[in-house]
Amino acid sequence: MKSTANTLPYETENLQKQLLDSQSTIVQLQEKIRWYEEQFRLLKQKRFGASSEKNPDQMQLFNEAESILDSLKPEEQGEQEETVSDTRKKPGRKALSPDIPREVVRYELPEAEQVCACGHALHEAGEDKSEQLEIIPATLKVIEHVQVKYACRACETGMTSAPKPAQPIPRxxxxxxxxxxxxxxxxxxxxxxxxxxxxxxxxxxxxxxxxxxxxxxxxxxxxxxxxxxxxxxxxxxxxxxxxxxxxxxxxxxxxxxxxxxxxxxxxxxxxxxxxxxxxxxxxxxxxxxxxxxxxxFSGHLQVDGYAGYHALASEHCILVGCMAHARRKFDEALKVLPKASRQNKHGLTQTALRKFARLYAIEKQIKALSTEQRYVIRQEKSKPLMLELKQWCEANVTKTAKEAAIGKAIRYTLNQWDYLVRYLEDGNLQIDNNAAERRIKPFVIGRKNWxxxxxxxxxxxxxxxxxxxxxxxxxxxxxxxxxxxxxxxxxxxxxxxxxxxxxxxxxxxxxxxxxxxx
Structure with missing residues (x-):
């Protein structure tokens, strides 16, 4: 019969192994719970929250980013007169377009009433004008095409009709x-x-x-x-x-x-x-x-991160990434945070969004410049910011879980990096693919109806x-x-x-x- 002293080390070792397994299981379950909580908050935001991707601190971020351009030379800035102002327009009704046909209805007093109480005649002292928009419903009319036929009484060989213009759908x-x-x-x-x-x-x-x-x-x-x-x-x-x-x-x-x-x-x-x-x-x-x-096609093709487009990549077709898609991942990561964490301006997600805001602020400032000017400013100002963003992502990628929203955002940005930086190569390229998304939106809206x-x-x-x-x-x-x-x-x-x-x-x-x- 084995002694109790001999079995204790084996039991202790088994208990320690079970404890480690349990702790590992707990960590995995905690990560899974956090993932489900993130998905719940994201779905809740998509269902009930605002669809805008604007950050609550966006104005502050853009003001901070615009200071980057203060050092530009006047010739680099171009003849821009646009200024950013926080003042809001005064509320009021917009004037009706002067291109709309107008019908003037004039209201005058009858001659019998154009007499003052003192007995003297009244004279015109001005006018009060107001406008009212009237609509005429769509009206239809029938165009009756009459083709006149001609014939010769002498030979009576046949008849000739005046031609009718070709129609989009015959008959x-x-x-x-x-x-x-x-x-x-x-x-x-x-x-x-x-x-x-x-x-x-x-x-x-x-x-x-x-x-x-x-x-x-x-x-x-x-x-x-x-x-x-x-x-x-x-x-x-x-x-x-x-x-x-x-x-x-x-x-x-x-x-x-x-x-x-x-x-x-x-x-x-x-x-x-x-x-x-x-x-x-x-x-x-x-x-x-x-x-x-x-x-x-031979040139730059700007797309999102869908891998299907990679089949087009060649020396003739150069793929360009979409910065808005990379930023959107971080915006979603912000929305899945608890409310208390969302207010932390020094969190990973908030820090990343500030870096994207600086890049977009530069694009806003150089939008009206020439292609050459945009290229120069991107090389001087945007390129260092892009390098800073990459270094930040590389430093934090190991600190985040792969399944976490912030982890997915960082890994997406790094995986797409070679495509994201390509907009710096050509001053005529856009920073993102948002213009294409805006063009496809009319189809998406129509699809909801039909x-x-x-x-x-x-x-x-x-x-x-x-x-x-x-x-x-x-x-x-x-x-x-x-x-x-x-x-x-x-x-x-x-x-x-x-x-x-x-x-x-x-x-x-x-x-x-x-x-x-x-």
Whole structure:
């Protein structure tokens, strides 16, 4: 029989091992609880909090950052007259636009009342003016095309009719203006076709959703060569931004819950004079779709951290990262902190956000400068700040858990670093991809209203029509007038024509024919 003295060391060793295992389990459970708490606070903020990414101390951070530029020489600062002021505009109603037609209604006293109580006649001593906005609901009219027929009484060989201009949809009563109205209502104002059906019904016009949908498909077919021409000019540019978002397409020969994607490509330079915005529907998020769409492109492609774009990286296609996505990770890390920790200005998250604020403050100050001036100032001012940010991330990466929000933010920034710093190489590059996100937002808003596309053909037509509307907006053209002009003039070219024939309709050459966007 073993003695008690001999078994004690073994029992002690087992107990110590169990204690270490328990402590390790406790630490893992505590980290998991912290992760769940972070996710709860983040979801709560997204559900009930403000969507803005502005930091409560943003004004202070930007004021601190703007002091970096105080030492710049006058020639480096350019002829900027813009000043940052904390004074708020006085509240008040904005004046009605002078471009709106006006009808003057004058109110005068009857002659019998233009006599004072003292018996003397009254004379005009001034006027009081006030304005009231009146609206005239949309009105419809029918254009009846009458083609006069001619015949010869002598030979009676046949009849000749006066030609009618080519129409956007042959044998349809839809005019270019009606089609443009429907397109802009859906693809700019996010008004689904079933709501437009109801609106037309109130105007005593019976237009079913099926008819409206068919008109959109026919319009897209007519405008497709022009979309391809815009695609040609986008590929020629040296700076392009890209982004993507989901949509649901019902009849795409896949499971109903399968996600499809709407990709967006647009001009990405600061000083671009020929902006193009193109949407492209694809069934998946595979990076090969972007590679196919941008085939032949040579320059800088600015995107977020999605790995699918990495397939495009080459000596001809240089990927540029998005600083806003890196900053957004830290902004989320701030939102998941408990309220007491959020108020600590010296915390890791708050420190990182101040570093990003300094970079953005410089961009705000140099926005109006030339490409060369932006490049010089970025090299002198932004580059050291970027190096400081990287060193800070490297110093703190081991102090944070991988699954923690702040840990994810730091690791994302370091993983994307080679792409994030590339905006310093070219003064015409943007610091982030926010411009592309703003362009894809109209589609996201519209998706909330119409929820899904019925078929891939409809999704492709939507992509094309969204492209033309947003390209018009990017070129400061009134979308309705521009789309109406295209639908009126393109049918006149006939079925067969060279792509160069479409150059006369490019948005940047139409500024004299199409009114500006107000």
């Amino acid at each position: 349809s009563f839809a005019s270019a203006s009606l089609l443009a109205y429907i397109i802009v209502a859906k693809f700019m104002d996010s008004l689904p076709l079933y709501r437009q059906e109801t609106i037309f019904k109130r105007l005593s016009i019976d237009l079913s959703r099926a008819t409206l949908s068919n008109w959109m498909l026919k319009s897209a077919e007519l405008l497709e060569p022009f979309y391809d021409r815009l695609h040609f000019y986008l590929i020629q540019q040296k700076r392009v931004q890209a982004d993507e978002t989901t949509l649901n397409v019902i009849q795409d020969d896949r499971e109903t819950k399968s996600k499809s994607y709407m990709w967006l490509y647009q001009s990405g330079g600061h000083d671009n004079q020929r902006p193009v915005v193109l949407y492209d529907y694809q069934a998946t998020r595979a990076g090969t779709h972007a590679a196919n769409f941008l085939q032949g 929820l899904f596309n019925q078929t891939p053909r409809g999704a492709k037509a939507s992509a094309l029509l969204y492209s033309l509307v947003q390209t018009a907006v990017a070129n400061n053209l009134e979308p309705f007038a521009y789309i109406k002009y295209l639908l009126t003039e393109l049918p006149k070219l006939g079925r067969h024509y060279e792509p160069e024939a479409l150059d006369q309709f490019l948005p940047w050459v139409m500024t004299e024919k199409i009114p500006p966007l107000k």
